Amino acid sequence: MVVPSCKQDQSAEKKPMRRGICKNNHTVLKERYDRNRCPYAEKIVADHVKALFANDPIVVANFIRKLFHDCLVNTRRRVMDKVQKSSKTNGELLQGVGYIDDIKVKLEAACPLTVSCADILSFAAMEAMTLLGGPRCPYLGGRRDGMVSLASQVDIDRNIPLPEWTVDQIIQLSHKKGFSVEDMVVLSGGHSVGVAHSSVFKDRIVGYGGSPEPNVPNQLVTGLAMKRKPPGTTEARAYPTVSFEETPTVLDNMFFRNLVEQKKALLASDQNLLNDPRTSPYVHQFAGDEQLFKNKFADALVRMSSLDVLIGKSGEIRRTCKLTN
Ligand code: HEM
Known part of the structure; x- marks a missing residue:
């Protein structure tokens, strides 16, 4: 599938960016995925991220990091539950996990059990990227949440890169996840x-x-x-x-x-x-x-947000994004 291109500033809009070539299950992700059951889902997420940005712009960067981590861990789309938070790599370093839960509360009030934590995180990261001066990208939706989480997948499988990693290690992880060296x-x-x-x-x-x-x-x-x-x-x-x-x-x-x-x-x-x-x-x-x-x-981030997603009947839609399994 060809992902809709991200919009640049006015001048760049005339010459759209290279279209992203998405991999894995991305074909089922769609813009306005929940348009019938939760017509304001994207707006609710965007408004929340905008409010955070207006209060303290730097905090929204964390959505981009969380998306990266969520995409790299195999049983993904869980949005950092307690087990994962306690892992050596993630737990101490991931601040602001609660922001996703805050947005989830609003979405549960508007349309219960409809929008996954995974979609919320992806929408929030896309909005953050735009607010921070990046292109506007499509909000692709339709992900479901993982039901399993293992801290070991972060630390033992070495899915999350560490600050002392060599280029060999970084490239190995990129290839394992289907990304090129340039992507990484x-x-x-x-x-x-x-x-x-x-x-x-x-x-x-x-x-x-x-x-x-x-x-x-x-x-x-x-x-x-x-x-x-x-x-x-x-x-x-x-x-x-x-x-x-x-x-x-x-x-x-x-x-x-x-x-x-x-x-x-x-x-x-x-x-x-x-x-x-x-x-x-x-x-x-x-x-x-x-x-x-x-x-x-932007192109790589959209592809990353589409990596190994759970779709259809896989996984679940969580009521809360702070799972404690
Ligand atoms: C070799 C790869 C990478 C390593 C070793 C790495 C490591 C780190 C570390 C150690 C931090 C600081 C965390 C903290 O002290 O709270 C960080 C922050 C961050 N990382 Fe990475 N990272 C990598 C790749 C990426 C990628 C691919 C992205 C996004 C696409 C990303 C986005 C971010 C962002 C936005 C922050 C700032 C988070 C904030 O302000 O709260 N990183 N990263």
């Missing part, structure tokens, strides 16, 4: 928005007062000591957050430009993309062409 590089440009907790890159700096590794962006880690938060905050962690780059609420190509021009990235895994001959050409390409990056990012 462009999707790593998701680190154009949002933040990382300093615990995930703290090994790259020597304490908070010491000298950082040469490739850690100094300007981004400066002041970490002052920002350190007490345990038990809403972020549930004592580590302060730092943005990946200087414009964390704008989906732009600064992540790639920083890599090329300053040879710096917050995560070692991102740094590795510059240094490997298989990934480096794409890093340079996206650093040199922001619109190309945005178009390809």
Whole structure:
């Protein structure tokens, strides 16, 4: 199936982006999927995400990350239940899981047991991408939620990449999921928005007062000591957050430009993309062409949101997105 192309800004709209070639079960995903049973589903999700964005733009970046994780785990479309949240890779790092539950409450009030948590997450991520300055993409719906979850699928199967991963490991995961090397590089440009907790890159700096590794962006880690938060905050962690780059609420190509021009990235895994001959050409390409990056990012995100979806009679529609199995 050919996925409807994402709309760019006015000028780009005249020349639509390359159409996404979606894989797996995406053929059954449709725009306005629940138009009869829940005509305002997309609007309810979009309004909620817009309100979050208006209050604090940076928080919506987390929907994009959650979509990435939800898509990579095999028994997907569960939206991070308790077991998965407790896994080493996800649990500590995924903030804002409650936002999906909040939206689900509104949808259950409007049309009970109709819209899956998986569709809600996908719609929310698409809206977030647009609000952050990316293209507007179709809200494809029709996913059902997984009934099984295993923390082991995150950590043991190594479906979720770790910040210290090599390019070999990243490419292996991409291929396993049916993505090209270019796809994974462009999707790593998701680190154009949002933040990382300093615990995930703290090994790259020597304490908070010491000298950082040469490739850690100094300007981004400066002041970490002052920002350190007490345990038990809403972020549930004592580590302060730092943005990946200087414009964390704008989906732009600064992540790639920083890599090329300053040879710096917050995560070692991102740094590795510059240094490997298989990934480096794409890093340079996206650093040199922001619109190309945005178009390809949107295209890959739509395809990712269609990966291994449960459809038809598989899975279920949950009443709540916070499962506790
Ligand atoms: C090699 C691959 C990747 C690794 C190792 C990785 C790792 C991480 C880590 C460690 C964080 C910080 C989490 C925290 O401290 O709370 C993060 C944040 C983030 N990641 Fe990735 N990631 C990868 C790929 C991706 C991809 C493909 C996307 C999207 C398509 C993505 C989107 C994001 C976003 C938007 C954030 C910011 C979340 C927020 O502000 O709450 N990442 N990632």
